[in-house]
Amino acid sequence: MPNNVRQNASERLSDEELVERLRNGDEDSASIIFERYRSRIYRIARSFFDEESALDIVQEVFVHMWSGIRGFRAGAKFSTWLHRIAINCCYDLLRRRKVRKEEPVEEEVLTLRNEDSEPPDGAVERRELEAAFKCALDKLSPKLRAVFTLRFFEQLPYSEIARILKCSIGTVMSRLFYARQQLLESLSDYI
């Protein structure tokens, strides 16, 4: 498909139309879906893993999506399905590793915080806070992290998060509260 036609299709076609085309073997539709969702899936994966593993997760998610597109139930919301695949891929990789991701960020934070001789400027403070945030996020359990990521980064409503994680809205509300509690506790020196 020529680039300009493809770009128009990318903007014009709904997820459902793209899925239908993909079911009929249209490879360009897969490519458009990839471009539409890759950053979101990467952000979710990134809240669990480092850059390299996050890209591996993106790859795994889209392979799952494409090769299993016939199993996608018509009438369901595609983005919910894709997000669920992403979360499940993250859980799977966590299970496979069985250990939490190594935490080099924490060392970086400590290093920065020991440099008290020179007061840090805004950029350094910002970097320090972001690193501390990342470190605090890493300490959350996978379930809390999944809920927090879908709300905080993806700004999804509770109902959507509940559908993705196959749990009740009440569970989402409560997990999100606990996730925030733990994060704020970890970041008490900053926020």
Added chain:
Amino acid sequence: MTCEWAERVSAYFDGEISDERKNDVQEHLKTCSECARYIERLRALESLRKNSVQEEVSQEQWDSCWQEIKQETTRRILKRRHVHFIRNLAILGAIAATVLIALTVWAVFKYEPSLQCTGVAEIGGVEILDYGAEYTPMVMETENATIIMVIDSGEEETKR
């Protein structure tokens, strides 16, 4: 957080609370300094996301990722087709074998030597049925029983 309203305040912050409860939370926030502080901290957390620099993935990395996706998907689809083909072949083989066995069993049990009576004679109260050269059954009525004798290839068997 020790205030029992904290979870509701968190949902209120996200705009995920009914209008009726929203008013309650707003009223609560006026009197609870802990929850008011909590809301401020949630805002600070939120600003962290808004102000954080988005991590960029280069176009080259995306392209490479996409190529991997295409290759892996093709490989999986082909593998699945291969598995389906082998499975279907196995199913067909099993069906064919079952049909063959069923036909064989049917043929074995269905087969009976053709017996056709070609003549009847009665000699001295004994009825002799002629089934050709192989079988020659004889039926003899007595007071207490009916005796049927089958003579096969010169050997005699008697059934009562």
